[in-house]
Amino acid sequence: MRYLFVVQGEGRGHLTQALSLASILRRQGHEVVKVLVGHTRHRQIPEFFLREIDAPVDTFEAPQFSFKAGDTHVSLVQTVVANMAPRRVEAYVRSICFIRSQILKYRPDEVVNFYEMLSGLAVKCFRLSVDMVGVGHQYLMLHRGYRQGSRRGLNGWLLRQHVRMSALGCNRLLALSFYPMAGDATRRITIVPPLLRKEVLHNKECSQENFILGYIVNNAFADQIKAWSKEHPDCELHVFWDNRDYPEMWKAERNLTFHRVNDKLFLSLMRRCKGYVTTAGFESVCEALFYNKPMMLIPAHIEQEINAADAASSDIAIVSDKFDLNRFVEHLGRSGGESFLYRKWLGMSETAFVDQLIREHHGV
Template identity: 55%
Template sequence: MRYLFVIQGEGRGHLTQALSLASMLRRHGHEIVGVLVGRSPERRLPEFFVRKIGLPITEFEAPQFAFDRSNRSVSLLRTLLCNLSPRRARAFDRSMHLIRDRIRELRPDRIVNFYELLTSLTVRRFGIHIPMTGIAHQFLLNHSRYPFARHTGIQGRLLRLHARLTACGCSELLALSFRPDEADTRHHIRVVPPLLRREALSGVSSNGDFILGYMVNNGFARDLRSWCGNHPQCSVHVFWDHPLSPETWYAEGRLVLHRLDDRLFLDMMRSCRGYVTTAGFESVCEAMYHGKPMMLIPAHIEQRINAADAAASGAGITADRFDLDRFNAFLACRPQPDPGFRRWVDSAEGHFLQLLTRS
């Protein structure tokens, strides 16, 4: 079968899920005929994705999160104002026409939508009848048995509305989950394992002497540098995407800041003592697979829900800042990883091939 991938390009999670699924489908003789990525003008695609997807990539302007003045957490008001401006509305209209034209040109058998809103709206707006499958952890938000999206106020309701809008036009939704659960037939949601790349599943895990971090929001950098300067005995390696940063920056104490490097990140994930992250679904799953305790510092409502879900699964503790004193205390009583999670992840290929290769 011929597949067209359309991917939300904010962060690395949906991009790495696409790499994993592309590898699975290609191993079984299927073809990825095109890749479209929606992103904000301020973001650039990670080099590892451009290299590994193995196809020309069509990029288009898409809705984005806007952060608060400290660049630490998402501002709901700023996000709405940013995406509802007349300039952005015109850009989104151009993007939808581009998506439509690429679908007509490539003529795939199925569209795989990695949580990209404009693609779903395009399919509905232009009456495109090609089957489309949505893949994302966020589709769990509207699953009738999912408890972590309840009682989350106006932000939670808006998040669930966004998930419903992104689901429109999809014939089936595959909700990536930390654990198995029943299908929600009313909402066309099937619960499936996380999509982790083979590189993330391979290698031997060990316990080194350093803490690993992944920082999407660069506003945390000042606090982190201050803490490391006051704790020079503690080794900390953090990956970030600051556009002006060198590839490797040896900062205060034993803090090392790295530009995003997929291979180095995975190597360090396997050998770290523990992992500090903003609770993006993909990197949490990678850490859980290698049995790494985590401190989860969500930057917005979606990540707060992810963090609560992961903590309930025994992945680690939640926090509202880089509180490495508390994390070191947690690591001292290191919990045992759940072997059931590895078995769940290892079953992914069978699930996805069964669900996506049906005519």
Template identity: 40%
Template structure:
């Protein structure tokens, strides 16, 4: 089959998932004809993605979350106002996505949590079936356990997740643990998409802390820890616009521009890992037996962190409290060996779901069914 990918352009996880799925599809005799990536003024396309993905890559303007003044957590009010002003641009992007689906001859569309894909299927109703994939679709599962956070924010998160998957034939929910499928919500639980570069690594343990921050404002708390504990080596990755490939503060504090090969090499040999609670890198740390400190940057990552903590990955904090991570790694952490077997079954289970794709019901977007579809 011929597949077209649509990828949300925020963070590292969706990019590595797209790379991994493309590799799986190629190994199983399929083709990825094109990759469409959402872009915004605040994000750059990581170099590792352009170097690794095989299919042609095209960009389109897409909604994104804006950070608070401190550039840490997302500011929902500011993000909503910013994106409402750009609705005409997003309509043009949806027209572009619809046209690329037609022009590429794609037989299946894979959506990596990009909002405009769901809205394209709502407004333009392409005839090509599509599948959504991401950890976020677990939020629609009837048995998913949420953290004790604002009910309004959790409702908005679920609503947003439904919008990204309007009309999807299947929602493949990447999960830390095995769960039963939720057929009523079209949620099929599958293992995480870990790249072969991860599964082929031989983990070691050196004395440094490895980390990743989706918003550079979190660097303040890293600096604070470093000021108090200057002898603890720290290697943090970010995608800060205009930053050097490596920003060396001193011999024990380095900030690296995100590069996937370099990132994984540092992950494989670190003592522990600190992150802004992105699903993909938590899975990589779990696979390599590294304890994790999770610092959520928005409500979605609050859910990621809570779910990962229940799976034994690590601890959750409001800032990069590395002292807590060190105590956890030395006193409490035990690698989750069950996760290794679950993760290793991903190719077999995911390819099977893609190859047994059922057609989208043609009646999904009739007006009487619209509200019903949003509720499942």
């Protein structure tokens, strides 16, 4: 079968999921003929993705988050308003037309949509006759039995509308989950394990060296991290970010190093760190759970708040609204647990995706 991927490019999570699924499909003798990545002017597609996806890649302009002025948190209301600006709307119309042109050009047997809203609009607006499956943990928000899915208030409502829009045109939805649960047949939702890459799954060895690892999507968090590192010169920190104004590796303090996103280095440091601090993106939380690393999760928007609440149901993670590393250092001495059951769930991932993308497509 021939697959075309459309990937949301915000952060690294959906990109690494696409890498994982591409590997699974190729092992089954199938082909990824094209990859389309939604991006913004402020983000670069990481080199590791372009190097490892092994398929032609094109980009298109996609909606982006807007952060509160002088703050580290996303404003969903400002995000909606900013993305409705005439210049942005014109760009998104061009993107929708571009996605349509690529589907018609490559004529895939199936489109896999990694939570990119514009691909659904392309399929629906142009009435494209193509099977499309949505892949993302966000689709749990549409599951009637999901305990975090009933978040109230304007932000909760806006998030659910965004998830519904990204699901437009999809024949079925594969919701990535930290843990097994029943699907929701009436809403075409099947629960599947996270999509971790072979570099994680095939290297289970880890250690606890004397440093803390961090990953931030919003660079405004850097000031909090620098301030804390100055006050605690004996604690070493390695933090990954996407800031093109600084070199690949920038030593901000004697004990603080910022790295541009580099996946091999990130996974190496993940295996060796004594703890992990992040804004609660789904993919890196999954990797930290796999390696049984204590976590502090500092969500920047409601979607990450939901990830954090899910992960915090285990004693391995705590949640904060800022980089309160004093609290995290205390947590390091108390957290623990085994990752056996989680690793067993992850071990079902390839079988689950083969069943849903290949056998289900053929009605087997």
